[in-house]
Amino acid sequence: MNKKTIATLVGSLLGAAVLAAPAHAQNVKIGLLGGISGPIAAMAPSMLDAARLAIAQVNEQGGILKGGKLEAVVGDSACNPQNATDAATKAVNIDRVIATVGPHCSGAVLAAANSVTVPAGVLMVTPSGTSPEITKLNDKDLVFRTVSSDDYQGRALARTLKARGINKVAVAYLNNDYGKGLAESFKAEFEAGGGTIAGYSGHEDGKASYRSDLAQLARGGADTLVIFDYGDGTGLTILRQALENNFFKTFIGADGMKSEAIIRSLGEKNLTTFFSSAPVGEASASLDAFRKAFSASGGNPDAIFTTTSYDAAFLVALAIEKAGGDKAKLSEALRSVASAPGEPILPGEWAKAKKLIAEGKDIDYKGAAGDHEFDKAGDVPGQYAFFKVSGSTYEAIADMK
Amino acid sequence: MDIIGLANYAVFMAILIGIYALLALGLNIQWGFSGLFNAGIAGFFAIGAYTSAILTSLPAAHRLGGFELPLLLGWAGAMVVAAAIAWPIGKICLRFRSDYLAIATIGVAEIIRLVIRTEGWLTGGVRGITGVPRPFGDLPYMQSQLAYLALVVVLVLAAYLLVERQLKAPWGRMMRAIRDNENAAAAMGKRVAERRLQAFVFGSALMGLAGALFVHFNRSITPEAIDPMIATFLIWIMLILGGSGNNRGAILGAAVIWIIWSVSEILTDRLPTEIAIQAKYVRVFIIGLTLQLVLRFRPEGILPERQHGTSPPRS
Numbered sequence: 001m002n003k004k005t006i007a008t009l010v011g012s013l014l015g016a017a018v019l020a021a022p023a024h025a026q027n028v029k030i031g032l033l034g035g036i037s038g039p040i041a042a043m044a045p046s047m048l049d050a051a052r053l054a055i056a057q058v059n060e061q062g063g064i065l066k067g068g069k070l071e072a073v074v075g076d077s078a079c080n081p082q083n084a085t086d087a088a089t090k091a092v093n094i095d096r097v098i099a100t101v102g103p104h105c106s107g108a109v110l111a112a113a114n115s116v117t118v119p120a121g122v123l124m125v126t127p128s129g130t131s132p133e134i135t136k137l138n139d140k141d142l143v144f145r146t147v148s149s150d151d152y153q154g155r156a157l158a159r160t161l162k163a164r165g166i167n168k169v170a171v172a173y174l175n176n177d178y179g180k181g182l183a184e185s186f187k188a189e190f191e192a193g194g195g196t197i198a199g200y201s202g203h204e205d206g207k208a209s210y211r212s213d214l215a216q217l218a219r220g221g222a223d224t225l226v227i228f229d230y231g232d233g234t235g236l237t238i239l240r241q242a243l244e245n246n247f248f249k250t251f252i253g254a255d256g257m258k259s260e261a262i263i264r265s266l267g268e269k270n271l272t273t274f275f276s277s278a279p280v281g282e283a284s285a286s287l288d289a290f291r292k293a294f295s296a297s298g299g300n301p302d303a304i305f306t307t308t309s310y311d312a313a314f315l316v317a318l319a320i321e322k323a324g325g326d327k328a329k330l331s332e333a334l335r336s337v338a339s340a341p342g343e344p345i346l347p348g349e350w351a352k353a354k355k356l357i358a359e360g361k362d363i364d365y366k367g368a369a370g371d372h373e374f375d376k377a378g379d380v381p382g383q384y385a386f387f388k389v390s391g392s393t394y395e396a397i398a399d400m401k
Numbered sequence: 402m403d404i405i406g407l408a409n410y411a412v413f414m415a416i417l418i419g420i421y422a423l424l425a426l427g428l429n430i431q432w433g434f435s436g437l438f439n440a441g442i443a444g445f446f447a448i449g450a451y452t453s454a455i456l457t458s459l460p461a462a463h464r465l466g467g468f469e470l471p472l473l474l475g476w477a478g479a480m481v482v483a484a485a486i487a488w489p490i491g492k493i494c495l496r497f498r499s500d501y502l503a504i505a506t507i508g509v510a511e512i513i514r515l516v517i518r519t520e521g522w523l524t525g526g527v528r529g530i531t532g533v534p535r536p537f538g539d540l541p542y543m544q545s546q547l548a549y550l551a552l553v554v555v556l557v558l559a560a561y562l563l564v565e566r567q568l569k570a571p572w573g574r575m576m577r578a579i580r581d582n583e584n585a586a587a588a589m590g591k592r593v594a595e596r597r598l599q600a601f602v603f604g605s606a607l608m609g610l611a612g613a614l615f616v617h618f619n620r621s622i623t624p625e626a627i628d629p630m631i632a633t634f635l636i637w638i639m640l641i642l643g644g645s646g647n648n649r650g651a652i653l654g655a656a657v658i659w660i661i662w663s664v665s666e667i668l669t670d671r672l673p674t675e676i677a678i679q680a681k682y683v684r685v686f687i688i689g690l691t692l693q694l695v696l697r698f699r700p701e702g703i704l705p706e707r708q709h710g711t712s713p714p715r716s
Contacts, residue, residue: 078631081623087666106623
């Protein structure tokens with residue numbers, strides 16, 4: 001035991017030596033916790049870049065509070081609870097952040113919120129934790145998200161298919177929190193509306209062939225296959241094998257399937273019966289503003305969850321400005337700057353927002369990923385559209401209700 | 402410098418070190434003293450975590466649970482169930498030679514992980530279990546962390562003393578005899594298969610307890626926590642570095658590796674922001690490098706196994 005204590009002390013001293021540099025009093029730090037290593041390593045860098053863009057804009061346009069800079073502390077939550085709690089503890093206690101953007105994965109969000117940020121009274125906004133379990137957190141109003149719960153999209157997609165006259169489908173979902181969450185809410189809503197689920201099965205990631213799974217699903221007699229998976233991963237394999245073997249006629253995907261990798265690999269002419277749902281910003285001016293700024297800074301605005309990451313960071317900055325840097329007032333301030341009524345603020349309009357806040361006027365941030373009117377649990381309702389393939393990209397054909 | 406922040410961070414690290422120390426002690430019984438190559442630590446860790454979560458959590462519609470049993474029963478249950486699942490696995494797999502045993506246990510851990518992911522009625526599936534109670538969880542942040550640390554320290558200490566006592570007893574000598582020369586031990590009338598099974602079950606029960614401590618600390622568990630990197634291989638590195646066959650070495654190894662793993666991120670954060678993302682991988686590299694250096698220059702670990710009595714050194 002002695003050795004453990006000594007080792008812990010040595011660790012703390014090491015940390016102290018490294019951190020002895022003085023901090024600027026007026027600067028404000030926020031934590032960017034992301035799954036840098038681990039299963040979403042390919043997605044995390046773009047998401048972090050988008051959040052950093054928001055921070056750069058804040059600092060270019062007058063900084064935060066009284067001329068301070070907004071500083072980002074990047075932590076690796078690695079998509080697992082062990083590393084997420086470790087990264088959150090460091091951000092909260094060593095770097096003294098007053099809010100975090102992220103972690104990215106739902107399990108990491110649950111663990112970090114439960115054992116670190118909520119007890120410490122730190123605001124958390126996740127741009128990509130989509131599990132319905134996050135809604136149920138006992139979070140003292142400190143956990144928010146700029147991405148909607150999987151529940152919303154699954155239900156909206158079920159209603160849209162019914163409205164388009166599709167009454168019998170088979171469902172193939174990737175067996176993780178994303179795929180399964182979508183599939184469950186889709187199934188509940190579709191069956192409640194009188195539809196028939198003729199086949200329903202989960203599959204594991206990364207197998208070479210899904211023909212037997214598809215044959216099993218097709219046996220139920222449905223013409224339409226709903227795929228809850230990622231279009232640059234297993235979802236592409238499933239779609240290709242379903243097309244090659246003519247198992248189904250129509251294919252429906254959710255936002256993860258709206259990938260240009262599918263069009264590049266399978267070709268537009270083979271995809272006339274492929275549709276997908278995806279979130280859209282209602283005020284497209286917001287989305288354009290973000291796309292332009294992010295492209296100019298060298299990012300790819302089509303990368304998944306970049307809009308939600310940007311919005312999360314920008315909203316946190318607005319909330320800090322509104323609360324005057326007071327940690328205890330942050331969640332109330334976040335609700336105030338995100339919700340109507342108020343003067344609309346688009347992505348990048350930091351100087352304007354700062355001036356309005358200084359004048360005591362109410363503002364309403366219209367984000368790249370949506371309006372972000374938070375409900376009681378800190379969730380946002382999704383705004384989704386139904387897309388078809390057009391040329392080398394996707395085109396929205398209908399709003400989803 | 403902010404002393405309270407540092408103290409909070411140190412307390413958090415100590416809690417995780419305690420949990421990893423239990424895992425390393427469990428592995429030490431299996432590998433250090435009995436020569437059983439268990440590469441499926443994550444599986445038993447997960448069984449403990451989920452058992453305690455199911456026994457003590459609030460009711461939920463979509464999964465088994467809602468027994469709301471007292472915490473101690475949850476922890477005892479975690480050990481019992483981990484041991485009960487280890488028994489048939491050991492019964493079948495322990496006949497293999499050590500390298501085959503390693504492959505078999507990797508497979509077993511993967512089976513456990515997939516069962517947890519897919520059997521939603523039992524474990525909540527990929528969404529996991531939330532609403533697990535945490536002892537002293539209603540206290541303010543720092544007090545609650547300190548209280549949990551005290552619990553973890555008491556349990557690690559108890560486990561250390563009990564394991565140490567067991568290994569000084571005739572049972573421990575017998576286990577080392579079986580490990581070092583199976584045929585000789587068998588010739589002296591020791592029931593090799595039975596003893597190995599005992600060691601496997603004991604070690605797995607301790608791993609189950611570590612899982613239970615982990616789930617109550619985080620108040621939630623999802624299958625992402627059963628990643629073999631963080632829940633199997635990291636523990637092997639801890640034991641090899643600390644010194645397999647030495648319980649203090651196991652605990653020390655857990656502390657050293659976790660501190661390197663966690664503190665190195667603070668160091669790499671001082672690098673320019675342009676390479677911050679790449680720099681996150683440096684710590685994985687540092688852990689690998691540490692292991693290489695230890696294996697090259699001190700293969701017996703920091704605290705090597707103590708030689709008992711007058712027996713000649715192991716070759």
